[in-house]
Amino acid sequence: MVEMELLAVQVEMPSNSPVMLLRETTGPGRVLPVVIDTPEAQAIYRGIERIRMARPLTHDLMASLLGELGAEVTKVTVTELRDRTFFAEIELEVAGETKVVSARPSDAVALAVRTGARIFAAEEVIAEAGQLLDAAEEAEDGGSDEDPSELLDEFKEFLDGVSPDDFSA
Numbered sequence: 001m002v003e004m005e006l007l008a009v010q011v012e013m014p015s016n017s018p019v020m021l022l023r024e025t026t027g028p029g030r031v032l033p034v035v036i037d038t039p040e041a042q043a044i045y046r047g048i049e050r051i052r053m054a055r056p057l058t059h060d061l062m063a064s065l066l067g068e069l070g071a072e073v074t075k076v077t078v079t080e081l082r083d084r085t086f087f088a089e090i091e092l093e094v095a096g097e098t099k100v101v102s103a104r105p106s107d108a109v110a111l112a113v114r115t116g117a118r119i120f121a122a123e124e125v126i127a128e129a130g131q132l133l134d135a136a137e138e139a140e141d142g143g144s145d146e147d148p149s150e151l152l153d154e155f156k157e158f159l160d161g162v163s164p165d166d167f168s169a
Contacts, residue, residue, distance in 0.1 A: 001122060001123070002027070002126055003026070004022040005024075009021070009044050009045060018035070018036050018038055018040075020040075020044065024130075029133070030132050032131075033129070033131065034106070040107060040110060043057065044106065044110045044113055059107070060114065063111060066115070071092045071093065071099075073090060073115040073117040074098070075117050076088060076091070077121065077122065078108075078122065079122050081124075081125050081129050086105045088105040088107075088108040089101065089102055
């Protein structure tokens with residue numbers, strides 16, 4: 001397992017899809033991009049910014065329930081990539097026992113952001129879907145030199161402009 005950090009949640013163009021970027025904390029600095037849904041992107045953003053709603057939203061409720069039950073989220077892991085779908089697990093410490101629960105990576109990271117749990121990814125997943133982003137590669141590919149805080153600001157602007165009507169068919 002490779003320890004990761006949440007680098008950013010940004011909007012991928014031209015598809016306008018939110019992408020969660022996880023970067024390994026040591027080593028060559030590979031980045032694992034995971035396409036996620038807008039509600040989960042908003043949940044991760046709210047967790048990062050410590051935004052609390054008048055009533056708890058799903059991930060806040062999950063964190064509260066786990067705390068009330070004496071369970072601690074010890075880590076979350078992106079475990080597998082199968083048929084272009086990422087899988088994750090949430091590891092809990094409950095009454096001295098380790099429990100593992102299957103989850104979507106976006107939900108696992110949204111919970112990790114709220115609980116301070118460490119984030120990991122399987123080496124096989126990073127080898128298959130990870131990208132080594134350095135300035136030279138980005139320049140060759142026509143990529144940008146934006147830093148993560150600028151990307152996060154861009155995503156915040158996107159979230160400010162999203163409405164339920166954007167998703168109606």
